Amino acid sequence: MTLRVWKFGGSSLATPDHIAAVSERIKDRRKHGDDIVVVASAMGTTTDHLAALADSVNPTAPARELDMVLSTGEMVAAPLLAMALHRIDVGAVAFTGAQAGITTTASHQVARITDVRPTRIQQELADGNVVVVAGFQGATETAEITTLGRGGSDTTAVALGVALHASEVEIFTDVDGVYSADPRVVSSASTIDEITYEEMLEFATVGARVMHARAVEIGDQYQIPIRVRSSFSDTPGTLICGNRTMETNQKVRGIAHNTDVAKVTVLGVPDRPGVAAAVFGPLGKHQINVDIIVQNVSHDGATDLSFTVKESDLGKAQAVLEEAARTVGARGVDTNRKVASVSVIGSGIQGTPGVFARIFETLASNNVNIEMISTSEIHVTCIVGEGQAIGAVRALHDAFELDRV
Amino acid sequence: MTLRVWKFGGSSLATPDHIAAVSERIKDRRKHGDDIVVVASAMGTTTDHLAALADSVNPTAPARELDMVLSTGEMVAAPLLAMALHRIDVGAVAFTGAQAGITTTASHQVARITDVRPTRIQQELADGNVVVVAGFQGATETAEITTLGRGGSDTTAVALGVALHASEVEIFTDVDGVYSADPRVVSSASTIDEITYEEMLEFATVGARVMHARAVEIGDQYQIPIRVRSSFSDTPGTLICGNRTMETNQKVRGIAHNTDVAKVTVLGVPDRPGVAAAVFGPLGKHQINVDIIVQNVSHDGATDLSFTVKESDLGKAQAVLEEAARTVGARGVDTNRKVASVSVIGSGIQGTPGVFARIFETLASNNVNIEMISTSEIHVTCIVGEGQAIGAVRALHDAFELDRV
Numbered sequence: 093m094t095l096r097v098w099k100f101g102g103s104s105l106a107t108p109d110h111i112a113a114v115s116e117r118i119k120d121r122r123k124h125g126d127d128i129v130v131v132a133s134a135m136g137t138t139t140d141h142l143a144a145l146a147d148s149v150n151p152t153a154p155a156r157e158l159d160m161v162l163s164t165g166e167m168v169a170a171p172l173l174a175m176a177l178h179r180i181d182v183g184a185v186a187f188t189g190a191q192a193g194i195t196t197t198a199s200h201q202v203a204r205i206t207d208v209r210p211t212r213i214q215q216e217l218a219d220g221n222v223v224v225v226a227g228f229q230g231a232t233e234t235a236e237i238t239t240l241g242r243g244g245s246d247t248t249a250v251a252l253g254v255a256l257h258a259s260e261v262e263i264f265t266d267v268d269g270v271y272s273a274d275p276r277v278v279s280s281a282s283t284i285d286e287i288t289y290e291e292m293l294e295f296a297t298v299g300a301r302v303m304h305a306r307a308v309e310i311g312d313q314y315q316i317p318i319r320v321r322s323s324f325s326d327t328p329g330t331l332i333c334g335n336r337t338m339e340t341n342q343k344v345r346g347i348a349h350n351t352d353v354a355k356v357t358v359l360g361v362p363d364r365p366g367v368a369a370a371v372f373g374p375l376g377k378h379q380i381n382v383d384i385i386v387q388n389v390s391h392d393g394a395t396d397l398s399f400t401v402k403e404s405d406l407g408k409a410q411a412v413l414e415e416a417a418r419t420v421g422a423r424g425v426d427t428n429r430k431v432a433s434v435s436v437i438g439s440g441i442q443g444t445p446g447v448f449a450r451i452f453e454t455l456a457s458n459n460v461n462i463e464m465i466s467t468s469e470i471h472v473t474c475i476v477g478e479g480q481a482i483g484a485v486r487a488l489h490d491a492f493e494l495d496r497v
Numbered sequence: 498m499t500l501r502v503w504k505f506g507g508s509s510l511a512t513p514d515h516i517a518a519v520s521e522r523i524k525d526r527r528k529h530g531d532d533i534v535v536v537a538s539a540m541g542t543t544t545d546h547l548a549a550l551a552d553s554v555n556p557t558a559p560a561r562e563l564d565m566v567l568s569t570g571e572m573v574a575a576p577l578l579a580m581a582l583h584r585i586d587v588g589a590v591a592f593t594g595a596q597a598g599i600t601t602t603a604s605h606q607v608a609r610i611t612d613v614r615p616t617r618i619q620q621e622l623a624d625g626n627v628v629v630v631a632g633f634q635g636a637t638e639t640a641e642i643t644t645l646g647r648g649g650s651d652t653t654a655v656a657l658g659v660a661l662h663a664s665e666v667e668i669f670t671d672v673d674g675v676y677s678a679d680p681r682v683v684s685s686a687s688t689i690d691e692i693t694y695e696e697m698l699e700f701a702t703v704g705a706r707v708m709h710a711r712a713v714e715i716g717d718q719y720q721i722p723i724r725v726r727s728s729f730s731d732t733p734g735t736l737i738c739g740n741r742t743m744e745t746n747q748k749v750r751g752i753a754h755n756t757d758v759a760k761v762t763v764l765g766v767p768d769r770p771g772v773a774a775a776v777f778g779p780l781g782k783h784q785i786n787v788d789i790i791v792q793n794v795s796h797d798g799a800t801d802l803s804f805t806v807k808e809s810d811l812g813k814a815q816a817v818l819e820e821a822a823r824t825v826g827a828r829g830v831d832t833n834r835k836v837a838s839v840s841v842i843g844s845g846i847q848g849t850p851g852v853f854a855r856i857f858e859t860l861a862s863n864n865v866n867i868e869m870i871s872t873s874e875i876h877v878t879c880i881v882g883e884g885q886a887i888g889a890v891r892a893l894h895d896a897f898e899l900d901r902v
Contacts, residue, residue: 108550108553108554111554112554142573145513145573145577146576146577146580148513149513149516149517149577149580149581149584150580150581150583150584152583152584153580153583153584154579154580154583156590157576157577157579157580157583157590157591158576158580160572160573160575160576160591160593161572161573161576161577163572164569164572164573167565167566167568167569167572168547168550168565168566168569170565171551171561171562171563171565171566172550172551172554172562172566174559174562175551175554175555175558175559175562175563176554176555178555178557178558178559178562179554179555179557179558185561185562186561186562186565188565188642190640191640191641235595235596236596237593
């Protein structure tokens with residue numbers, strides 16, 4: 093018997109009618125004799141509403157209490173789906189994250205799964221029931237309620253897939269799969285049939301928020317196949333797995349872009365050891381992630397240090413950096429919100445002749461000015477002016493013939 | 498140091514502003530050096546919305562999953578109140594029912610508290626924190642989430658008061674206390690200063706839904722004083738305790754009425770042993786409570802059996818009774834929704850000369866026709882036509898001079 097873990101996002105469970113449609117889909121699959129564990133996200137925009145409510149009570153609320161509030165969205169959606177299954181005569185039981193045996197660290201808001209003890213799930217499956225688990229949440233060893241960060245239901249699904257030895261984890265969402273570029277920007281963008289974990293991670297971290305990055309990491313670590321597909325159609329979607337089985341000469345998989353980017357430059361930084369640590373240490377301490385870092389050539393013992401942060405983190409970053417700049421004796425801090433990142437993604441592109449050249453020729457012939465560059469085995473990311481990002485994505489999608497995927 | 502258990506109802510926590518006001522009230526009391534455990538109900542009409550949502554998904558939803566959904570209202574309100582306390586620099590920690598150590602039976606929707614293990618609460622109190630507990634809920638020994646029935650947060654508060662040896666449990670609500678009659682009906686109705694548990698139970702069960710009846714029962718069992726008072730004023734409200742300290746010659750405490758009453762008559766019931774069991778057994782099995790029962794004098798070996806049920810239970814009751822009537826060979830079932838109950842409440846009224854006479858004289862002189870009567874040590878309840886109930890309440894309130902309490 094095949095065990096499937098299915099995860100449904102908030103848009104797939106937004107109303108009682110949506111929930112009924114999902115329950116019918118589950119019933120259909122049950123006819124094939126498969127065991128099914130479903131991970132439910134909160135209905136529609138529930139989590140946003142809960143976060144706004146908490147913010148209105150206390151904008152600097154303790155993370156522990158915030159987790160209690162935020163976790164309730166899934167604690168409503170999961171039993172509702174179980175009820176909908178009962179209504180169409182499918183035996184079903186709902187579990188909170190804690191009841192499902194999902195144990196986490198005590199890092200509220202960003203807890204990590206340390207263990208999954210799926211005893212109760214396995215019992216219910218053995219009794220012939222569908223099990224519906226509240227996503228996005230777990231509990232510490234001392235029964236504190238934790239959440240896994242936004243999008244954490246994907247991580248719940250993949251972790252359960254691993255613990256239950258599922259044959260595949262399916263992430264049902266409101267898009268048809270992973271696209272070769274944002275279809276709102278590139279009308280000829282197509283869904284990708286297969287993609288590696290590493291490639292998917294790039295898409296997840298560089299703006300195409302189809303899946304929670306940590307879910308992909310766990311999938312990679314345990315080599316469990318993950319399929320991203322639409323709740324609203326039967327198309328097969330995108331399979332995320334270890335090795336692409338398709339042709340290997342197509343190195344570039346897609347173009348991702350992200351406008352939630354700001355560029356920061358610390359001006360006139362003394363060029364001596366320990367300065368970078370003095371700048372980036374405090375950012376890390378305030379949970380501000382730095383992405384691309386560029387250090388200019390030193391002049392007269394001082395240099396400019398540029399890097400990108402999330403635009404939404406900029407306010408927090410600025411205060412931290414002005415303090416750090418004073419500490420190291422830098423001249424000041426300059427910021428630019430009007431930038432975006434454009435990434436070309438594909439396994440092994442760094443080792444493929446001609447890819448780099450084509451990227452830069454394409455951008456140049458479209459008059460796109462590159463402010464910063466970062467490359468890895470799997471991506472080339474360029475920071476460009478915000479107004480040029482969409483043109484750059486379209487030109488690159490065209491240059492790499494991605495509509496023919 | 499005094500330990501207080503305070504319970505706030507949904508109307509006292511309806512908005513972030515209400516929550517802020519409650520947090521200020523708690524802060525004020527903290528200045529006196531008291532330890533405070535707060536029991537929070539769901540905000541405003543949250544529980545109604547959750548119940549309606551569940552009903553729209555499945556009108557006959559499994560009780561276990563229904564409990565998961567309904568319990569979330571308090572799981573939001575409790576941490577929000579803790580956050581509000583943090584905002585004004587009062588250390589506070591929120592607990593779910595399970596975290597607070599409230600263990601219950603597995604009777605979902607109507608679970609009963611079997612044990613309270615307040616270890617974590619006591620630790621947090623020792624650390625100087627206010628503890629906010631989500632009301633209305635608990636967990637079984639196997640970590641299933643349960644709810645205690647509508648109004649169950651009162652029961653949570655009294656049970657915690659007992660377990661923590663609190664000096665008094667205070668139920669903060671949107672009225673000034675327990676009234677001598679519904680103030681919307683009798684404008685001269687006054688709040689009662691002190692009342693016994695037994696008297697309060699009558700008020701709780703006969704329509705004046707100021708408090709959950711089971712909370713009063715637990716208070717009685719452990720003799721813990723309960724004060725019902727307003728969230729929005731500083732008036733002392735009504736103290737519910739074992740023995741009234743005030744004058745004892747005032748036997749009648751108040752007049753309660755209830756329009757959620759329907760009268761059922763099973764016609765032509767054969768007059769033989771076992772018939773009553775055949776009628777009332779199936780009702781009990783369907784969780785339909787029967788209140789007043791009257792059996793008419795037998796004629797020709799057959800009798801009419803009349804009793805009252807909640808009007809809201811009548812639909813369910815009718816189907817059950819028609820089946821039962823066929824079984825026992827009765828002639829049929831007659832129902833009347835247009836009745837109401839009017840109760841005169843006061844300890845020892847049965848033993849007090851003149852009380853009965855005054856009730857019946859008052860009703861007669863106001864042309865109120867009594868359809869059924871039930872009496873006990875503490876109450877006289879008359880079933881009257883629905884249209885006559887308000888007149889009867891006013892006349893009785895006047896006859897027993899209750900505006901002079």
